[in-house]
Amino acid sequence: xxxxxxxxxxxxxxxxxxxxxxxxxxxxxxxxxxxxxxxxxxxxxxxxxxxxxxxxxxxxxxxxxxxxxxxxxxxxxxxxxxxxxxxxxxxxxxxxxxxxxxxxxxxxxxxxxxxxxxxxxxxxxxxxxx
Numbered sequence: 001x002x003x004x005x006x007x008x009x010x011x012x013x014x015x016x017x018x019x020x021x022x023x024x025x026x027x028x029x030x031x032x033x034x035x036x037x038x039x040x041x042x043x044x045x046x047x048x049x050x051x052x053x054x055x056x057x058x059x060x061x062x063x064x065x066x067x068x069x070x071x072x073x074x075x076x077x078x079x080x081x082x083x084x085x086x087x088x089x090x091x092x093x094x095x096x097x098x099x100x101x102x103x104x105x106x107x108x109x110x111x112x113x114x115x116x117x118x119x120x121x122x123x124x125x126x127x128x129x130x
Contacts, residue, residue, distance in 0.1 A: 002026045002119040004096050009124030012086055020081040020124060022096030028053075033101035034079045036070060037114050038126070040092035047112025048094075050101065051079060059106050086128045093123040 008020040022034065035050040049070035050059045058070050069082040079096060097117035105111050 002028055002031055002098055004098060004119060004121035006094065006096050006121045006124040009094060009126045011127040011129065014087055014128055014130050016086050016128070017082070017084045018086065018126060020083070020094055020096075020126075022079045022081075022121060024077045024079070024098060028077055028098075031098040031100055031119065033106065033111070033117070034072070034096060034098045035101075035111060035114075035117060036068075036079075036081045036094060036096055037112075038090075038092040038094045040089075043092075045095075045114055047114060049081065050106060050111050052106075053079075059109070059111065061109070061112050083126075086126075088128045088130045091126060091128050094126050095123045096121045 003025045005023045032053050033050050036048040037045050039045045047061050048064045051070045051072055067085050072079045097120045099117040101111055101116045105116050
């Protein structure tokens with residue numbers, strides 16, 4: 001089992017920045033991909049970014065490119081999501097997730113459904129005001 005705890009959410013004005021953290025514990029060696037997802041009220045879950053913890057390779061959704069950056073600190077078993085130039089449309093609950101995601105799923109972008117990630121955190125709320 002893997003446990004994930006997100007932090008760093010909050011309220012910010014449009015144009016501002018936040019950095020989310022996701023600390024992993026437990027059997028972390030069973031997973032090699034860590035991703036960030038978000039869900040706005042009454043909307044479907046949306047993938048933001050994934051990082052391969054072994055190589056540091058990253059994959060982004062089109063909506064995240066240019067504003068969001070995923071990174072990691074392997075010594076702390078922690079993954080980060082730096083979010084810049086935030087917009088009200090970025091408001092939602094942000095979740096991190098982990099699993100052994102096949103390379104083909106990462107390359108094609110279908111990781112964004114979240115279906116290949118068995119372990120999820122409880123989420124951290126991000127609210128962006130205009």
